[in-house]
Amino acid sequence: MRPLGARTWVVAGGRIPPDSEGPEPELTSREELSILNTAADAVELTLTIFHADRDPVGPYELHVEGERVRRVRVNDLIDPEAVPLGRDYAVVVLASAPVVVQHSHLDSRRGGLSSYSTLAFPVE
Amino acid sequence: MRPLGARTWVVAGGRIPPDSEGPEPELTSREELSILNTAADAVELTLTIFHADRDPVGPYELHVEGERVRRVRVNDLIDPEAVPLGRDYAVVVLASAPVVVQHSHLDSRRGGLSSYSTLAFPVE
Amino acid sequence: MRPLGARTWVVAGGRIPPDSEGPEPELTSREELSILNTAADAVELTLTIFHADRDPVGPYELHVEGERVRRVRVNDLIDPEAVPLGRDYAVVVLASAPVVVQHSHLDSRRGGLSSYSTLAFPVE
Amino acid sequence: MRPLGARTWVVAGGRIPPDSEGPEPELTSREELSILNTAADAVELTLTIFHADRDPVGPYELHVEGERVRRVRVNDLIDPEAVPLGRDYAVVVLASAPVVVQHSHLDSRRGGLSSYSTLAFPVE
Numbered sequence: 001m002r003p004l005g006a007r008t009w010v011v012a013g014g015r016i017p018p019d020s021e022g023p024e025p026e027l028t029s030r031e032e033l034s035i036l037n038t039a040a041d042a043v044e045l046t047l048t049i050f051h052a053d054r055d056p057v058g059p060y061e062l063h064v065e066g067e068r069v070r071r072v073r074v075n076d077l078i079d080p081e082a083v084p085l086g087r088d089y090a091v092v093v094l095a096s097a098p099v100v101v102q103h104s105h106l107d108s109r110r111g112g113l114s115s116y117s118t119l120a121f122p123v124e
Numbered sequence: 125m126r127p128l129g130a131r132t133w134v135v136a137g138g139r140i141p142p143d144s145e146g147p148e149p150e151l152t153s154r155e156e157l158s159i160l161n162t163a164a165d166a167v168e169l170t171l172t173i174f175h176a177d178r179d180p181v182g183p184y185e186l187h188v189e190g191e192r193v194r195r196v197r198v199n200d201l202i203d204p205e206a207v208p209l210g211r212d213y214a215v216v217v218l219a220s221a222p223v224v225v226q227h228s229h230l231d232s233r234r235g236g237l238s239s240y241s242t243l244a245f246p247v248e
Numbered sequence: 249m250r251p252l253g254a255r256t257w258v259v260a261g262g263r264i265p266p267d268s269e270g271p272e273p274e275l276t277s278r279e280e281l282s283i284l285n286t287a288a289d290a291v292e293l294t295l296t297i298f299h300a301d302r303d304p305v306g307p308y309e310l311h312v313e314g315e316r317v318r319r320v321r322v323n324d325l326i327d328p329e330a331v332p333l334g335r336d337y338a339v340v341v342l343a344s345a346p347v348v349v350q351h352s353h354l355d356s357r358r359g360g361l362s363s364y365s366t367l368a369f370p371v372e
Numbered sequence: 373m374r375p376l377g378a379r380t381w382v383v384a385g386g387r388i389p390p391d392s393e394g395p396e397p398e399l400t401s402r403e404e405l406s407i408l409n410t411a412a413d414a415v416e417l418t419l420t421i422f423h424a425d426r427d428p429v430g431p432y433e434l435h436v437e438g439e440r441v442r443r444v445r446v447n448d449l450i451d452p453e454a455v456p457l458g459r460d461y462a463v464v465v466l467a468s469a470p471v472v473v474q475h476s477h478l479d480s481r482r483g484g485l486s487s488y489s490t491l492a493f494p495v496e
Contacts, residue, residue, distance in 0.1 A: 001172065001180075004134055004216065004247050010376055012441060013406035013474030013489050018398075022234070026142075034137035036174060036214040048373065050408060050441045056373075069136060069174045069214035090408040090441035090472075092376065100214075100245050102137030107485055110394070113231055113238040114485040116364060117137050119245055121472050121491055123376050125296065125304075128258055128340065128371050146358070150266075158261035160298055160338040193260060193298045193338035224338075224369050226261030237355055237362040240488060241261050243369055249420065249428075252382055252464065252495050270482070274390075282385035284422055284462040317384060317422045317462035348462075348493050350385030361479055361486040365385050367493055 001067070003039035006122035009093040009101035016075055017107040018086030027108045031074040033091070033120075034102045037064040043097045049083055050090040057081055064099065071104075093120065125191070127163040130246035133217040133225035137242075140199055141231040142210030151232040155198040157215070157244075158226045161188040167221045173207055174214040181205055188223065195228075217244065249315070251287035254370035257341040257349035261366075264323055265355040266334030275356040279322040281339070281368075282350045285312040291345045297331055298338040305329055312347065319352075341368065373439070375411040378494035381465040381473035385490075388447055389479040390458030399480040403446040405463070405492075406474045409436040415469045421455055422462040429453055436471065443476075465492065 017029035037043045042065050048058035060077050064070045074083050074091075083089055093101050104117040141153035161167045166189050172182035184201050188194045198207050198215075207213055217225050228241040265277035285291045290313050296306035308325050312318045322331050322339075331337055341349050352365040389401035409415045414437050420430035432449050436442045446455050446463075455461055465473050476489040 001216065004132065005245065008376065010408060010410075010472045011474075012408040012472040012491075013404075013443070013476050014441075015443070032137075034212065034214070036134060036136040036216075038134075038174070038216060050410070050439060052441055052443065056439050067174065067180050069138075069176055069212055071137070071139070071176065071212040088406065088441055088443040090406070092373065092408075092410060100134045100136040102135075102242070104137050105487070105489065107487060110483065110485055111234065112236045112360065112484045113234055114487045115229070115231060115238045116240045116488045117229065117242055118474070118489055118491060119242060121377065121494075122245075125340065128256065129369065156261075158336065158338070160258060160260040160340075162258075162298070162340060191298065191304050193262075193300055193336055195261070195263070195300065195336040224258045224260040226259070226366070228261050235358065236360045236484065237358055239353070239355065239362045240364045241353065241366055243260075243366060246369075249464065252380065253493065280385075282460065282462070284382060284384040286382075286422070286464060315422065315428050317386075317424055317460055319385070319387070319424065319460040348382045348384040350383070350490070352385050359482065360484045361482055363477070363479060363486045364488045365477065365490055367384075367490060370493075 001038045003098040005098040005100035007095045007098055008123040009120035011091045011103045011120045014089040016085045017109055020108045021111050022108050029108050030106050032071050032104045034071045035064050036069045036100045039097060040066045042066050043095050043099055046094045048092045052088045125162045127222040129222040129224035131219045131222055132247035133244035135215045135227045135244045138213040140209045141233055144232045145235050146232050153232050154230050156195050156228045158195045159188050160193045160224045163221060164190045166190050167219050167223055170218045172216045176212045249286045251346040253346040253348035255343045255346055256371035257368035259339045259351045259368045262337040264333045265357055268356045269359050270356050277356050278354050280319050280352045282319045283312050284317045284348045288314045290314050291343050291347055294342045296340045300336045373410045375470040377470040377472035379467045379470055380495040381492035383463045383475045383492045386461040388457045389481055392480045393483050394480050401480050402478050404443050404476045406443045407436050408441045408472045411469060412438045414438050415467050415471055418466045420464045424460045
């Protein structure tokens with residue numbers, strides 16, 4: 001299939017819930033990036049994490065094989081440094097070829113579940 | 125009414141919750157695709173399901189009559205094969221004429237309800 | 249302020265939860281359309297409701313004053329006929345001047361709350 | 373990084389839940405605007421709040437430093453006047469340079485959590 005999507009995507013409203021209730025890792029509060037690469041060739045991604053009160057951190061590097069979807073927990077991005085829980089952040093994703101990026105949120109506090117998912121904003 | 129929408133739509137962030145609580149089918153955890161065909165003529169759709177760790181699967185074929193909305197549970201897509209619960213997937217929808225595609229999620233675990241719905245990403 | 253938005257908007261994934269728990273009308277399960285008219289002049293809207301198994305119904309007519317937001321419960325659209333609870337529907341909104349349209353969902357079943365909101369799809 | 377996004381953004385479907393349950397401020401029911409400024413220079417924002425039954429109110433002024441994300445509770449916008457809880461509102465954001473704007477909602481009524489987040493609508 002041909003490459004679908006855009007090479008730059010932005011998520012402005014990140015914040016990982018600071019606590020979790022329930023079995024890990026299935027019900028760990030989290031935020032995730034889902035990246036779809038529809039083309040045959042692998043794609044290299046460079047993520048920059050923006051913060052409220054200090055300079056951006058990056059690059060975080062990701063690799064997505066051809067014709068694969070990859071879903072990454074923001075909680076697990078630790079190189080060059082972990083993204084703090086319960087703090088506002090934003091992400092800019094730069095890709096070496098077109099991809100589609102979606103951002104998902106799960107909050108397991110209070111013994112329930114609250115979740116949402118939104119498309120990232122594509123820049124042309 | 126004239127055809128509205130686009131012929132290619134992408135959902136990057138699919139994952140059907142692995143468990144459900146409550147009466148079926150109303151409260152079965154699920155993900156769904158809603159496809160609106162505003163035009164008089166029927167539309168043929170070809171879906172490809174992308175996975176994290178193996179080649180894409182398809183085509184899944186759907187038919188939407190003219191001037192109808194059709195909402196399909198991803199859980200019910202079984203030909204050529206079922207989409208596994210609790211696993212990351214993505215979908216590319218190719219339509220024979222413009223449609224609008226929305227992706228919805230319902231999670232009935234823990235005795236509650238958590239839901240979201242997002243537009244798919246239209247490709248031009 | 250100048251008119252902002254588009255004159256045609258589409259929501260593909262409508263379905264009003266069939267039951268509610270809690271005090272009405274605050275916690276009645278519902279879906280809503282929010283329409284923002286940023287311009288000085290009033291806008292006239294024509295809604296068409298699409299169904300899964302029968303012809304579209306309309307026009308439903310709405311009026312939004314200049315420089316006002318109007319949020320309408322789909323549950324309350326009764327002329328020419330009510331939109332059935334628990335059934336799939338879609339909406340096409342045609343406006344006499346640019347507006348912005350958002351679709352919201354609240355489900356109060358099971359003694360909790362589940363909600364989401366998405367931009368409608370703008371057609372150019 | 374270069375400026376990413378748009379200079380005008382619209383949220384049509386605002387309404388802050390009227391009540392909260394749980395510790396403040398972490399679980400206070402709220403709506404928030406997240407604004408990402410990817411460029412080196414600071415951005416000035418002018419917000420106008422639209423209401424259902426009276427004239428728009430503004431300007432609300434915000435400042436976002438270069439290379440920072442800023443997340444603001446709509447509940448905390450008090451100059452020139454507070455945004456009422458439990459009432460429909462909309463927001464137009466005008467920025468002095470491109471930004472990305474996302475709108476988030478958290479409802480802590482009934483002892484649970486319900487949340488969603490959507491991109492604002494970018495105007496070109």
